Amino acid sequence: MAGIRTVLLDRARGLPPEHQALIHPGWRRHLVPFGVVFALVALFVFALDRFGFTFARIFGGIEQLGWIIYFMVPPNAEGQFLFFARALGETVAIALLGTLIGAILAFPLSLLAARNVMTNRIVQFMSRRTFDAVRGIDTLIWALIYVNVVGLGPFAGVLAIASSDMAGFAKIFSEAMEATEGKASEGVRSTGGRRSAEIAFGLLPQVMPVLISQVLYFFESNTRSATIIGIVGAGGIGLYLSDTIRTGEWQQVSMLILMILVVVSVIDVISTRLRFAIIGKRG
Amino acid sequence: MPIMAQRIPALAPERAAAIRAAYADVQRAKRLRTLGGLALLAFACLIAAWMAEVSPAKFAEGIPRFFNYFANLVPKIGFATFATDMAEWYWGFSRWMRLLFDTILIAYTGTIIGALIGGYLSFVAAETLTQTKWLVFVTRRFLEFCRTVPEIVFALIFIVAFGLGPLPGVMAIAIHTIGALGKLFSEVNENASLKPVEGVMSTGAGWHAAMIFGVLPQVLPNFVSYALLRFEMNIRGAAVMGFVGAGGIGQELVTAIRQFYYTDISAILILIIATVMLVDIGTEKLRHMIVGEGAH
Numbered sequence: 001m002a003g004i005r006t007v008l009l010d011r012a013r014g015l016p017p018e019h020q021a022l023i024h025p026g027w028r029r030h031l032v033p034f035g036v037v038f039a040l041v042a043l044f045v046f047a048l049d050r051f052g053f054t055f056a057r058i059f060g061g062i063e064q065l066g067w068i069i070y071f072m073v074p075p076n077a078e079g080q081f082l083f084f085a086r087a088l089g090e091t092v093a094i095a096l097l098g099t100l101i102g103a104i105l106a107f108p109l110s111l112l113a114a115r116n117v118m119t120n121r122i123v124q125f126m127s128r129r130t131f132d133a134v135r136g137i138d139t140l141i142w143a144l145i146y147v148n149v150v151g152l153g154p155f156a157g158v159l160a161i162a163s164s165d166m167a168g169f170a171k172i173f174s175e176a177m178e179a180t181e182g183k184a185s186e187g188v189r190s191t192g193g194r195r196s197a198e199i200a201f202g203l204l205p206q207v208m209p210v211l212i213s214q215v216l217y218f219f220e221s222n223t224r225s226a227t228i229i230g231i232v233g234a235g236g237i238g239l240y241l242s243d244t245i246r247t248g249e250w251q252q253v254s255m256l257i258l259m260i261l262v263v264v265s266v267i268d269v270i271s272t273r274l275r276f277a278i279i280g281k282r283g
Numbered sequence: 284m285p286i287m288a289q290r291i292p293a294l295a296p297e298r299a300a301a302i303r304a305a306y307a308d309v310q311r312a313k314r315l316r317t318l319g320g321l322a323l324l325a326f327a328c329l330i331a332a333w334m335a336e337v338s339p340a341k342f343a344e345g346i347p348r349f350f351n352y353f354a355n356l357v358p359k360i361g362f363a364t365f366a367t368d369m370a371e372w373y374w375g376f377s378r379w380m381r382l383l384f385d386t387i388l389i390a391y392t393g394t395i396i397g398a399l400i401g402g403y404l405s406f407v408a409a410e411t412l413t414q415t416k417w418l419v420f421v422t423r424r425f426l427e428f429c430r431t432v433p434e435i436v437f438a439l440i441f442i443v444a445f446g447l448g449p450l451p452g453v454m455a456i457a458i459h460t461i462g463a464l465g466k467l468f469s470e471v472n473e474n475a476s477l478k479p480v481e482g483v484m485s486t487g488a489g490w491h492a493a494m495i496f497g498v499l500p501q502v503l504p505n506f507v508s509y510a511l512l513r514f515e516m517n518i519r520g521a522a523v524m525g526f527v528g529a530g531g532i533g534q535e536l537v538t539a540i541r542q543f544y545y546t547d548i549s550a551i552l553i554l555i556i557a558t559v560m561l562v563d564i565g566t567e568k569l570r571h572m573i574v575g576e577g578a579h
Contacts, residue, residue: 043388044392050388051453052450061445065444093332132563138523141536145548149345149348235336261432
């Protein structure tokens, strides 16, 4: 077994030098990959040290975690079920309204950022960059800001979801528009249609299925985001979640997580069905 | 050309009427479906608006406050006193940079741990690679659980178990990354060719060796590409970990927002946005280098 490498290397010695280099490439070629891996590992170890990952802390924490999981079983709402269900309904409502408002606001903005609609390069580029910048702000940050602006409650949550979605939608919508065929718009123009007619009859019918399926995707992921914005007081089930975790009512915590998982998967199923029904195929 | 000259025979009037009626029927049905869908949506929105306590009055009242709030975020920077104004705006620069570095490091560590564990599980979760059906099923459900529970919820629970600080943040991000990457990786694995696996197996190698030498070389570029994408998302996630006390810049941001330190809010937000954008650009370049143009 140990002979294969030796035999190959022996044979390689008989080869012309340029072929030998291929079989036995030398240490230089390994230098970069090894250097990269070494740097990654070094940074990782540095981070573990900086964040206080010690064996004592990890094992102590895992023991604690074991107790928490032990206390969580079985899930039990302890008489709060109706409150939880109402908060979960509020969560879905926040996600639905936030997604729709975000999509509606994003549509005109996406026209600004689509290369084949907005012929002014500077406006097009600047709006793309702005969307990227706004996308960098997490929903939870928006939620915290809106709590200051419109006060505690689910309305702040709706605005937070709408704000963070708007940029994401605008980016995706404009990319979808750029991917369309120009022929249909050209046809409308050839019959004397104005610019608005071109967009309405040449561009929109092509992008509509993509836009709707994206809205459904966002709705799914927003249901997940909406479960946590309550942590900062922006409505939904998050408030119960953070309160029960802080007070250590673990059976209620596991009940809440279970309810969230069920609702999220139900919404996933519904939205997948809708997507199939609207666009006919996986899109 | 005789064909060109040929006249198309006129449709019999009753036939034409039938076709027209059928067309009208189809169109009516389609319109009805669209209208029905819209009505359903409108109804859902009304219920949602009622549940989410949306009130136009509150909204109208909020509009001026909204613009005031964002106007307040803009720092007063004079042309003549530009340098001192900037220095005042970014008075906490070195402190914020240190926290931002922590945030990036939280995302990095979480991504690495998540990618390693998720990478291992992705082979178990691939239908083509693991013969034990129940093991595939259990692994998939586990990955689903990891990515459906929001990372901030994991962070809240881990804070109770491990204490405050970046450590629970890292673990929360790692768990979420296991779920997200495990799923994506397993899809890549299922698309990998099985021939090399057979080759390795035929030498008498075990399952682990077959995965390492048969599958891993095929899928590694895609793994790295997805992991980089995830790293970028995790930076966003890590930026808010401080909201619940799990380390990084979030703690500073939450204080600024709660205490209405307007210019601090904008200063920190700009730092976060700049970081996310830089990482976005950097990882995109890297991904193109690794998997070529047209990467996901």
